[in-house]
Each structure stands twice: as structure tokens, then as C-alpha cells.
Amino acid sequence: MSSTPEPVDPTRIMGKLECLKEIRCRTVQMEKMKTRLKQSIERTESEERCLEEYRSELEQLIQEKMAHVEELRLIHQDINSMEQVIKQAQEERNQHLEVAKQLHHEIRPLKDLVDRLRAEIGLAKLPELHQEEPLIKPEFFERQRFDTQPISHHDMGAAPQVLPVVPSDNPLLQQHQQQLASAVQQMRQRGGVGAAIPGMGGGAGAMSAGGLMAADRPQSSAAFRQQPPPMKSCLSCHQQIHRNAPICPLCKAKSRSRNPKKPKRKMED
Numbered sequence: 001m002s003s004t005p006e007p008v009d010p011t012r013i014m015g016k017l018e019c020l021k022e023i024r025c026r027t028v029q030m031e032k033m034k035t036r037l038k039q040s041i042e043r044t045e046s047e048e049r050c051l052e053e054y055r056s057e058l059e060q061l062i063q064e065k066m067a068h069v070e071e072l073r074l075i076h077q078d079i080n081s082m083e084q085v086i087k088q089a090q091e092e093r094n095q096h097l098e099v100a101k102q103l104h105h106e107i108r109p110l111k112d113l114v115d116r117l118r119a120e121i122g123l124a125k126l127p128e129l130h131q132e133e134p135l136i137k138p139e140f141f142e143r144q145r146f147d148t149q150p151i152s153h154h155d156m157g158a159a160p161q162v163l164p165v166v167p168s169d170n171p172l173l174q175q176h177q178q179q180l181a182s183a184v185q186q187m188r189q190r191g192g193v194g195a196a197i198p199g200m201g202g203g204a205g206a207m208s209a210g211g212l213m214a215a216d217r218p219q220s221s222a223a224f225r226q227q228p229p230p231m232k233s234c235l236s237c238h239q240q241i242h243r244n245a246p247i248c249p250l251c252k253a254k255s256r257s258r259n260p261k262k263p264k265r266k267m268e269d
Contacts, residue, residue, distance in 0.1 A: 065251065068251070069236070069237040069250070069251050072237065072239070072250045072251065073237065073238075073239065076239060076250070100140075100141075101141055104129075104136070104141055107129070111126060111129070114126060229242055229243070230242070230243040231243060234248040234250070234251065234253060235253070236248060236251045236253035237250050237251040237253070239251075
């Protein structure tokens with residue numbers, strides 16, 4: 001007795017074929033995603049290694065920057081020290097120069113007196129100072145002078161006819177000089193300049209007027225003395241920089257204000 005084959009269900013077969021097709025498509029898609037995932041992992045690991053190198057390089061750059069900042073700080077400190085030394089040397093030089101000028105003014109009348117006494121007894125005059133000492137040159141006192149021209153002993157013997165006028169753009173100082181000159185002129189007409197101090201001629205009045213003018217000069221210079229600009233500390237190198245500087249001139253770091261200005265709101269019409 002022979003068995004009959006079961007009838008083939010085409011719908012079932014088509015369902016299996018569709019399932020195989022779906023499996024194949026999903027498998028191919030999964031393989032592609034697996035390949036992309038593998039590439040992403042490899043790239044991530046590669047970027048992590050690069051990041052480690054970048055961080056190491058950045059750390060070295062920061063250390064080098066701090067070393068340069070320390071060098072700049074030391075250089076800045078040396079500059080300040082040298083400025084103090086130069087300032088002190090200039091003050092000492094000015095003091096010695098003032099003493100030399102004072103001694104030069106005092107030795108001239110003394111030499112004239114000695115020459116006069118020697119001439120009375122028939123002796124020759126002493127040689128000039130610059131002939132005996134090459135260091136004592138007249139050009140030294142004429143070339144290196146202060147703001148005010150030194151008064152020679154010949155000018156101290158006679159009173160000037162007109163008070164010296166100091167050139168200035170300050171109207172207050174000009175008005176003061178005009179008032180002082182007119183007052184001295186009136187005193188001379190009355191004969192009060194020479195009688196102000198017994199034994200002194202008109203030179204005393206000129207010297208007193210010059211003293212009044214000299215007393216006013218430091219006040220005028222102090223009034224126009226420039227104030228130092230506002231400063232702040234750099235957050236990177238901790239050096240003193242201008243308060244409104246956007247970039248530190250030493251370490252080139254951006255400077256941020258601790259109290260930034262708030263933007264003004266536009267007024268609604």
C-alpha cells in the first residue's frame with residue numbers, strides 16, 4: 001500500500017522564502033552596523049590616544065609658559081631694580097653737581113680777593129682754575145645745568161633792571177609774574193627796594209622777588225603732576241597691567257574684568 005505525498009502549500013513556502021529574505025537583509029544590515037561599530041571603536045581609541053598626546057603637549061606648553069612668565073617676572077623685577085638704581089644715581093649725581101656748582105660760585109670771589117691782595121704786594125695773579133685743574137672746565141657748568149640758569153658772582157653784585165620772566169603757558173603764573181614785576185617797579189620808584197634790607201642793594205630785592213617766583217614753581221609743577229593710571233593684576237602671570245587692557249602685554253593672556261559692564265537695555269518707544 002503506497003503512501004500519497006502531502007500536498008504542497010504554496011503560501012507556506014512563500015512565507016518561508018520571505019522570512020529567509022528578511023533574515024538575509026537583516027544579517028547584511030547587522031554586518032554593516034557591526035563594521036561601522038568596529039570602525040567607531042577604533043577611531044574612538046585612536047582619538048583617545050591623540051587626546052593623551054595633546055594633553056601631554058598642552059601640559060608641557062603650560063609648564064613652558066609658566067617658566068617664561070617667571071622669567072618675565074624676574075626681568076620685570078630686574079627692570080624695576082635698575083630703575084631705582086638709576087634714579088638713585090641721578091639724585092646723587094645732581095647732588096654732587098649742585099655742590100660743585102656751589103663751590104665754583106664760592107671760589108671765584110675768593111680767588112679774586114687773593115689776586116687783588118697779591119697785586120697790592122707786587123705778586124702775579126694765580127692761574128685760572130681750569131689751567132691748574134683740567135677737570136674744572138667752564139663748559140662743565142654751562143653744559144650741565146639744572147632747569148634754572150646758575151647766577152654768576154658778577155650778576156649778584158648789581159641789581160637787574162627788569163625781573164626775569166619765566167616763559168610759561170599757565171595764565172595764573174603769567175598774571176603772577178606781571179603783578180610781581182609791577183609791585184617791584186613801584187617799590188623801586190619809592191626807593192623801598194634798597195631800604196628793605198640794610199646793607200643790601202637792589203640785588204636783594206631782585207633775589208627776594210626771584211625767591212617768591214621760585215617758591216611758586218614747585219606748587220605749579222605739583223599741581224600738574226600726572227596721576228598714575230589705574231592698574232590690576234593679571235590672572236595668568238599676576239603682573240600689574242592697565243585696568244582696561246584686554247590682553248596682558250607680558251604673557252599675552254586675555255584679561256577679563258571682574259566687574260564687567262552690563263549692556264544697557266534699549267528704551268522702548
